[in-house]
Amino acid sequence: MPPEAEVRSFTRCVVELLEVWGWASVRALDVLPPLRVLPNPGLRELLRLVERRDAFVETQIRWHQGCASPPGDTVLGALLGGDPTVPMGPLGGDRLHMALVDLFIGGTETTAAALLWAVAFLLHHPQVQDRVRAELHQVLGPTGTPKPGDMGRLPLLRATVTETLRLRPPAPLALPHCARRHSSIAGIPVPAGSIIIPNLFAAHHDPKIWDRPDEFLPERFLQPGAPWRALLPFGCGARSCVGEALARAELFVFLGYILQRFRLEPPSDGALPHLGVTAGTVLRCAPFRVRLVPCPPHSS
Numbered sequence: 001m002p003p004e005a006e007v008r009s010f011t012r013c014v015v016e017l018l019e020v021w022g023w024a025s026v027r028a029l030d031v032l033p034p035l036r037v038l039p040n041p042g043l044r045e046l047l048r049l050v051e052r053r054d055a056f057v058e059t060q061i062r063w064h065q066g067c068a069s070p071p072g073d074t075v076l077g078a079l080l081g082g083d084p085t086v087p088m089g090p091l092g093g094d095r096l097h098m099a100l101v102d103l104f105i106g107g108t109e110t111t112a113a114a115l116l117w118a119v120a121f122l123l124h125h126p127q128v129q130d131r132v133r134a135e136l137h138q139v140l141g142p143t144g145t146p147k148p149g150d151m152g153r154l155p156l157l158r159a160t161v162t163e164t165l166r167l168r169p170p171a172p173l174a175l176p177h178c179a180r181r182h183s184s185i186a187g188i189p190v191p192a193g194s195i196i197i198p199n200l201f202a203a204h205h206d207p208k209i210w211d212r213p214d215e216f217l218p219e220r221f222l223q224p225g226a227p228w229r230a231l232l233p234f235g236c237g238a239r240s241c242v243g244e245a246l247a248r249a250e251l252f253v254f255l256g257y258i259l260q261r262f263r264l265e266p267p268s269d270g271a272l273p274h275l276g277v278t279a280g281t282v283l284r285c286a287p288f289r290v291r292l293v294p295c296p297p298h299s300s
């Protein structure tokens with residue numbers, strides 16, 4: 001495990017990197033790649049952060065490789081082949097490096113942002129909190145803790161996570177894709193070489209698909225005929241998010257764990273979080289304060 005100061009500095013680097021990636025001057029390069037030849041302070045800053053990120057990842061890899069008995073039960077240990085139950089075999093070189101980068105960039109801020117949005121919406125909707133807590137107590141009893149395998153038994157908790165991902169998809173513009181050959185989307189021609197940027201946020205707020213699209217209504221996912229196919233917080237198709245199952249499990253378990261033990265309340269001044277959005281690679285909730293009031297088992 002690297003020293004704590006290094007971990008903190010790396011965490012800051014990942015947060016900043018995602019922020020800079022969301023700057024208009026940097027996002028514009030996804031739409032018009034030829035602009036890369038022009039001087040761009042945003043791009044310069046992004047590349048500086050990428051260098052810092054890569055240096056940290058390389059240090060961790062070298063440390064593991066130089067270690068006489070590297071731990072096999074870490075992600076890096078498993079990717080290096082230390083865990084014989086992992087079928088993929090050892091990775092090396094660029095593939096190993098980018099697998100780790102994907103985990104840090106794709107798998108940290110997105111899930112954290114979603115959890116924060118869930119807490120923010122639940123502060124606005126204490127009655128939903130109560131219903132989820134009642135479901136948790138009824139199904140798991142006073143001592144059981146939610147596990148990923150409980151999703152079928154805790155439909156309202158699962159629906160609460162899903163509704164949060166619908167209203168505030170953490171990656172609102174997914175990732176840019178380039179059409180390798182001539183194609184079409186919903187009858188609209190897409191010439192080869194086109195850059196496609198899916199607007200997941202807009203799709204999740206389409207009034208033609210979603211009833212009262214701007215409202216937080218987890219129950220909509222408990223009703224027959226809910227438009228599941230129009231729900232795309234993890235993208236879709238061959239290049240959809242590889243971390244979907246992990247992210248869903250993390251959100252389900254953490255949110256369930258929190259709601260089982262605490263009532264979420266606004267701070268004493270009663271200020272509720274602002275639910276507005278600002279553009280960014282990761283859709284983040286503005287910072288807010290929350291009181292976690294311990295609630296005894298059985299209470300709702």
Ligand code: HEM
Pocket residue numbers: 102103106107108110111114169170171173174175176233234235236238239240241242243244246247248
């Ligand atoms: C709530 C959490 C998350 C959300 C909302 C999310 C969303 C997305 C989206 C929208 C994409 C782009 C898909 C597309 O372009 O069609 C993506 C790609 C990706 N995500 Fe996630 N993600 C989350 C968590 C994670 C986690 C936990 C990991 C890793 C453990 C991860 C790793 C990746 C990777 C590696 C890609 C690129 C896949 C590829 O290009 O083939 N994500 N994610």
